[in-house]
Amino acid sequence: MKARRRKLVEKVVKGPARWHRHPETRRQEILEAALVNFAEKGFSATRMNDMARRAGISSGTLYLYFINKEAIFKSLVEESLGTQVSQLTQVMREWEGPSDELLRLVVRTINGFLRSSDRAVLFKLIIAETGNFPELARFYRHHVTDHMLTVFEGIISRGIARGEFRRIDLTDGARMIFSSIMFTAIWRTSLGTLDSESYDYGRFIETKLDLILRGLAP
Amino acid sequence: MKARRRKLVEKVVKGPARWHRHPETRRQEILEAALVNFAEKGFSATRMNDMARRAGISSGTLYLYFINKEAIFKSLVEESLGTQVSQLTQVMREWEGPSDELLRLVVRTINGFLRSSDRAVLFKLIIAETGNFPELARFYRHHVTDHMLTVFEGIISRGIARGEFRRIDLTDGARMIFSSIMFTAIWRTSLGTLDSESYDYGRFIETKLDLILRGLAP
Amino acid sequence: MKARRRKLVEKVVKGPARWHRHPETRRQEILEAALVNFAEKGFSATRMNDMARRAGISSGTLYLYFINKEAIFKSLVEESLGTQVSQLTQVMREWEGPSDELLRLVVRTINGFLRSSDRAVLFKLIIAETGNFPELARFYRHHVTDHMLTVFEGIISRGIARGEFRRIDLTDGARMIFSSIMFTAIWRTSLGTLDSESYDYGRFIETKLDLILRGLAP
């Protein structure tokens, strides 16, 4: 937290000038670095210098790609969505089989994405910074959270319509499913990092799915 | 030499008496103010001045009660535990009735406490600051989360032993229950604040309990 | 230098209210405490609180006797002169014997006073704070150093007139004698404190006197 000491050392021999990568690549590298730093220390405690260092550039260069720290944070949140969520809607629409399998598929897909990418920490970030960046939170809420909830509601609704699930409140049901994913994402990137042995989040999700589906059974 | 001179101007009408209050009261007021500020902006972005203002004192006074900002944060986390969790263990030990009712009781109690006090935001804070305050996170983990998990495991174990629940993995089971509480606490104090109409977290918990208990049925 | 930590402990049981001493006594106690603290840490680094504690009173009470920190420093310098120097002039005026003995007597007397009282540190203080308190330095210069120089000049002048000393520049001669005293005073209260074994300042003065008197011999 503390102890940031600079030393004006004697011009460390720099490696040969890195080839100038494609601007977009560079931009992504910055976001990548920012994500790691923000995730670790939060927005305020993250130093532009550290971020630059991690991205392999100098602090000044950051400002060639983003106007300021806030812009980096915003881009991070806004650009990390990609097409993932909308793909889910597609999958759901085309699905022909039983609803419980659809639910399993969707949850596993989301979870897989969160685990493979580092995007899980964005949950944590947004949650921590809601007060400081309400606009951004709103954006995230709209484009990510609500979207997922809609997908889950759709699946439950489908299941009920097909007589596979008992009739429950869609809102609550969707949030239940969502809460599992959120719990995993948050725990893994916060208190879970304190565990010496890694907890099997995949199994947790499976068990929870089982339980939810049992509970949904008519 | 510039011996610091109090500005001899104005003699602004000062706020209410600055003397009366009992030290411990004052201390609690500071923690109260700190909680609100930290919850809203996070540790780094919280200004000591704002905190003081909210507590109705001057910034210097903060330092009569805590040696620095970090100490306030630590006290906040460490002192907010109270006897709540241990009381739960007591309740559990003495319970004679069916395990599902015990589970409902315990979950409702915890939830009630989190809602009535402002302690729910501590979850959010700890999660956001795990990277910056690992020691504190460890403390919280040990004294709060692990404790709750143990309680839940105890209830599930009891239910299984009494034939009320089917045999499931205790660890996963406990985390499922815990995730509901955590989700509620976090959501309410972050993205949930963006909702214009308030979501009924109580009902969510109840619905989720129903679902879990259904899922636990043999 | 650093690390001043306050603790708002629980009303340490104070001893029975000290009897209120005579105001002048109290005043002297404060100056005494101030001298020690200033000597040790200098003007700026001395805390009013420490000073009060050392004087056995509370910080607020200091302000019943002095209007501010500066005033304490000034009083310290101005009041420590006492009648010492003027007594010397008296001694000199009445002296009938040889000038070398007079010089020895005077130097020993001054040295004895400096050693017995803690006034030696005032030299150090004034020297360190000349830039911050030019007025005070001027005062000291006028009332202490110049006074001493005059006395020494008088003795040398007397010695020359009586054929006991060779003819030398009075100004330089007086400063030579003065420099010995000053060196002793300053060294003893600064770098000399680092010595494990105490250096014999008395002997040093005697040896130096011998040398000076030899040098002054016609």
Added chain:
Amino acid sequence: MKARRRKLVEKVVKGPARWHRHPETRRQEILEAALVNFAEKGFSATRMNDMARRAGISSGTLYLYFINKEAIFKSLVEESLGTQVSQLTQVMREWEGPSDELLRLVVRTINGFLRSSDRAVLFKLIIAETGNFPELARFYRHHVTDHMLTVFEGIISRGIARGEFRRIDLTDGARMIFSSIMFTAIWRTSLGTLDSESYDYGRFIETKLDLILRGLAP
């Protein structure tokens, strides 16, 4: 969130180019400025801002060269030693002529160095801050003071061995010589600054040397 925004106003005409200077030069400029300020006001009363202003840079830049105020003070003391003192030892070792001339040469050399550079004030500083920086004082004591004393002892010892000086205590003798230099250094940079007309310190030293040498004569 209040990401710090450079005030976009005015674009005040900035001072001369801020880039050119060599890091080491810059560093020396800071030490130079620090010396002046410390000498004038002492360590505590010196403001980092004033120091920066005097060095022609901004306060933040100070911290690119030194980690904090204390480090500047330390560097000042430690780096100002240079090779001066050790050169003296060399001179002494090679000297073939009479000891009194050697002594004159050495004392004049030291005095000349102290006068030409501003290093004389370091004496004053160290003396004032012994209590606050004992380590530093010890360093100075070891590397400067004791070193000089050793040189003087060597010369006296040489003189005695060659029958040029009478037998006196080396310790006291060396301190006598040293006290002259110290007196000059301290007086000139403290109470001496109050003199309207400048006192001729050079002559004082010469007169004192005469006196000491007379006193040392067999």
Added chain:
DNA sequence: TATGAATGAGTCTTCATTCAT
């Protein structure tokens, strides 16, 4: 484009001084 030294506003913290008791 890229760099990183330089800037200076902003923050935490200290402590001389005040004043209700």
Added chain:
DNA sequence: TATGAATGAAGACTCATTCAT
């Protein structure tokens, strides 16, 4: 008179941002 909690201006230090190179 005496106390010491409270105050808030001031100072050390940080770090987002700029800009000469």
